[in-house]
Amino acid sequence: MIASRLSRSPLGRAVLVTRGRWRRFAWSALLGAATVLAAVGLLTTSGYLISRAAEKPEILSLTVAIVGVRFFGISRSLLRYAERLVSHDLAFRSLTDLRFRFFERLVPLVPGALDQPASADLLSRFVGDVDRLQDLYLRALTPPFIALATGLVCVAVAAVMLPAAAAVLAVMLLLGGVGVPGLTRWAARVSGRRQAAARAELSGAMLEVTAGSAEIAVAGREADWLKRMTEADTDVVALQKRDALNGGLAAGLTTMLSAGAAVAVTAVAIPAVDDGLLAGVLLAALALLAMASFEAVLPLGPAAASLDACADAAERIEEITERPPPVLEPAIPVPVPTDGPLSFEAVRFAYRPELPAVLDAVDFSVGSGEAVALVGPSGAGKSTIAELMVRFRDPDDGRIMVGGVDLRSMDPGRLRESVRLAPQDSYLFTGTLGENVALGDPTACPEEIVEVLGRVGLGPWLDGLDDGLETLVGEGGSMVSGGQRQRIAAARCLLGRPRFMIFDEPTAHLDPEGALSLERILVGGRERGAGVLIITHAIADPAGFDRVLELDASHSVRERGPVQVD
Secondary structure: OHHHHHOOOHHHHHHHHOHHHHHHHHHHHHHHHHHHHHHHHHHHHHHHHHHHHHOOOOHHHHHHHHHHHHHHHHHHHHHHHHHHHHHHHHHHHHHHHHHHHHHHHHHHHOOOOOOOOOHHHHHHHHHHHHHHOOHHHHHHHHHHHHHHHHHHHHHHHHHHHOHHHHHHHHHHHHHHHHHHHHHHHHHHHHHHHHHHHHHHHHHHHHHHHHHOHHHHHHHOOHHHHHHHHHHHHHHHHHHHHHHHHHHHHHHHHHHHHHHHHHHHHHHHHHHHHHOOOOOOOHHHHHHHHHHHHHHOOOOHHHHHHHHHHHHHHHHHHHHHHOOOOOOOOOOOOEOOOOOOOEEEEEEEEOOOOOOOOOEEEEEEEEOOOOEEEEEOOOOOOHHHHHHHHOOOOOOOEEEEEEOOEEHHHEOHHHHHHHEEEEOOOOOOOOOEHHHHHHHHOOOOOHHHHHHHHHHOOOHHHHHOOOOHHHOEOOHHHOOOOHHHHHHHHHHHHHHOOOOEEEEEOOOOOOOHHHHHHHHHHHHHHHHHOOEEEEEOOOOOOHHHOOEEEEEOOOOOEEEEOOOOOO
């Protein structure tokens, strides 16, 4: 029943992701309540001890109170340490669960369903919004449980001393535990929901400036980008100031109610002392009990604000993770055939139903041991053909087959081991040269990596590197040239020894001589029995291909003679 109700909202579903941590949550709440009760016990016992000591009794009559003060003082420190240890362990473990879940849901969407949000916004959701959800247990859910348990115990203790004082304390605790958080949540709702979007805007501006600083400087747009970042930063700071004001308002109101509770309880208790209903030495203990009980109420204001921020973060995450994947895995996948061509049969594809078709009635094939070039104008759909071949997307009509078997009946991971794509903007990860090439085959030994780098023309460059395969390529390959990046991507593809290799604009960043050299190397893959498809604007050596295909203005593929394409 509880799980069913939680599953109705994004925040509830985020809680369900970490439901395996509920035992730690219970321990965190229990230790938190015990810590606050130890603090209440310390002040209450101290109040009694001071009042009783003022009567100058025999020292032995104070022994129990003295031991009680020492016990509560020591236990409060130990319990606080244990509570912090358990609660932060819970937060970090739940954060791990949420990150894993987000990444798990993100993988099937790459890249076909991630063409809408900017990369900076996606990064903001993966880092900022997921990190925000670590507050779900630590700052949003645990405090109410602690406040409820502590409040009930404090009211019960006060009732034992003086029922009227317990009634007054209960009212004040309700005002502090319900009224103040409600007011704080109302005040913080607008800024809390706007803050995630503002942080995403600032992160996006910073990422774009960092990644494109050279281009911005060349274009002379530094002032424009600085203004954009300043405005985004100003928005974030303004929202944070509003949150800080709301937090200060909550703390101030709770402190005022705490003092008011002590005064109100004292006002009720004084006549009771005169009437003999309450021992005079308990007056200070009762007032301090009322004041100390508000330690559990104090975090409820920030908890209310955190709850809205967590709900907004969960909604932003689900905007991505709940998108339907562009391709569906078959329930019982069939093996990838070991022979036969990679072929298109009457394939039609549009990015969205309301948009014109990018490909229409496309028919062609690439056989094993065959080198084929695909040319056509920019935006004609050449890269879309490459993505369809590795099932980043599925066609709307028609079939794409390997050996006569539809790709949609195969496991996408197994298919991509057999059909490899080196995209136009191949990404190099922050790491070593060897690690980036080894992505094509994690089992490859260093000798195999060196050999394949030599095959793509990077042998002399590799020999001149002091660190060899351990050379760092920088973030996104920033420490290598565009041509070297293309050759490294080609080496990564060749290393896996796939049956079919698709290269999307592999010579885009090379001079004519380098383009001719790399093109011949890639075409040479057919000598190992692989089918090679090179998607390009300009063919360096038309005679090196078995066939040249053209994607024309009608969005269909036709075969043409091996002539130079400008």
